[in-house]
Amino acid sequence: MQIALTGKLAKAMGVELEPVNDEQNPLFTWTANWTTVWDNRRAEDLLVLVNHATRFTVAVYQVKRKDLKGMPEMIKQAIANTLLYMNINPEIVEEYMSLCGDVTFTRNSNRKAAAWVTRAGLDTSVYIGHEYNGIAKMFRDTVGASINYGLVNYSGKFDDGFMPYEKMVTALTELTGKQAYKYRAFELMVTLDLDVYQAERRIIVPAGLEFTRLHEVLQSVFGWRNYHLYDFTFFDEKSERTTVLTEPLDEYWPGDEEIVLIEGRVLADFMPEHGTMVYTYDLGDNWEHEIELLRVIENYDQESPYLLEASGQTPPEDVGGVGGFVEFREIMLNPDHPDYETMKEWARFWSPELQDWEMRPRAIRV
Template sequence: MQIALTQKLATGSGKTLSPAQENVHPLFDWTANWVKVWANSRTEDMLIVLNNSTRFVVAIYPIKKKELKQMDSIIKDAIANTLLRINVNPELVTAYMEQIDSFTYVKNSNRKISGYLTQAANEVVYEVYDVFDGIKASGHVIDDTVGYRFNYLVVNGPGGSSNPVCPYETFLAALSSHYGIQAYNYQALELLVTLDLGIYQAVRRLIVPAQYTFAQLHDVLQSAFSWKNSHLHDFSFYLKKSAKNKYKRPDLSLVMPAIYEGYGEVIDKQQVSDYLSKYKQVYYTYDFGDNWQHEIKLVRTIENYHQESPYLLEAIGQTPPEDVGGVPGFIEFSQILADSNHPEYQSTEKWAGYWRPVLNDWEKRPRMIRL
């Protein structure tokens, strides 16, 4: 693999730069930089690496100068982990990694690539701010997938603004074509999630990877139902199915660390597939004040799924606004908005803001859920 280094990274890493080779396969032609993240005296910088032809980006944070001596393995692991983070076929990832048997470092002399690299770095730095929230990582744990979301953006390709590309699509297409291996091949679950609101049901039909954790499923449900992730949540499991279960103590609960007091298990790395196959009824409860209980049903298991996910297959029914007062409060809220002569109509409409009682066409449309 040939990686062009900026002057800063070449100096910091102490790498000896070789003459650049012109006949390098595009999949193995990258450029890297060592970027300062914080404006203060903190020394946790970021290593960012960009595939020149597809604009696919890998970022590693935090990276200190002494760790640049292991740059070969750090970059290789980061590329593999970033691909796996976006659920790429492990067989394809392994094939690519096996062909990266050595690294050649050269001087970066492409000003256009440098511009793209700077743009990517600026985007990913904001992701670092969001993920780490200005807090120093405990124990200096390296996050080598922190830049994966950048690859979902549409950016200028090798031809400039006339040739926009979506980096992950372009890179995966090139990988799949080069090795003759499907980009995606994994076990997936089709889920039917129902939020009973008394006057109607809000329903979302989803495809998620079977190896997803409940922490990841929580993120999917927040997006699918347009919640704001501003309240506590848990998952409740029942061995026997009953309409009364939502009022009963569950056989098992997975709870957030913030509310764990020896009750249930803390949500960690438990896989969704392990629990949905065992328990007959599962609820995801969001906001213990409003108590929004979403029933999760496993529709089917798909053994060899060749598409991206998580994916929203179907959306029916609008989600209530946050903090409306649970099902009773939402029913009263809906009745007031349906009657323009109600004395509380104007104040309720103002409180509702941009909330609308029906889903827009784009909200109903099947789509990828980007986490």
């Protein structure tokens, strides 16, 4: 595997650079840069790599100067973890990493690649700024995954644009001759009871999906904006015990056996043993989504998370729970109501019915 380093990164690493091998398959060639995420900091903390054949991005946060000593292993692990995070067939990932061989470092002389890695760093920084507070000490080597769902290479002709994720999947399947996806999956029905109707989303998700990502999936398909806290609740009828998965919060007693921290937990830890659970979003408005396991798919061979069908519009944020939504909806369905214009301005783009694109089956890329 050939890693072309930007001048700044090469200087920081202090490694001996080898001559560029122009005969190297671009699928095994990456350009790497080391940059900052936060404007108020001088020290670099983000390692970004872009693949030359596909423009696929891999990024690692937080990477300090002392961490650069372990660059070869860090890079290979980050590439593998990002591909696995996006549910690529583990057999493909293993074969690709084997074919990559040992890491060699060269100086970057490709202007296009330099521009690509700069842009990828900016896009990843925006994602990190949105998802993380910049205070907690952390290490994540999959923060670049979502960047690969964005369109690139469209500055000339729009038809020339492509998603790095799709191009990488195609390249890897052609390289290995193996199917792109092969994993255990769950088909779930998620129902939000709003009294006047039910908002339902039927989805397929990997069995190994972390609950933190399931939260992101549910936010996406229900149109929530991730403004509030959330948790997942399971109830065991035999033991009559309730288990709540949550992020660490002061109001939860750390000694409470019913409270389980959500970090690192995946769906398969609880399903199919538990056939149902409740996802509660906004602990004030208390939007309770009942999640029912419909089917276990042992060898799923398609991209997921995936929305199969959707019905029923989601309430706007901060409307006041189910009761507040019922009242709000009555006003919005009656243009002659004295509060109609006020509510319409407050709700902005909210509509009583789902748009066609919201109901259309599609991959959920979060």
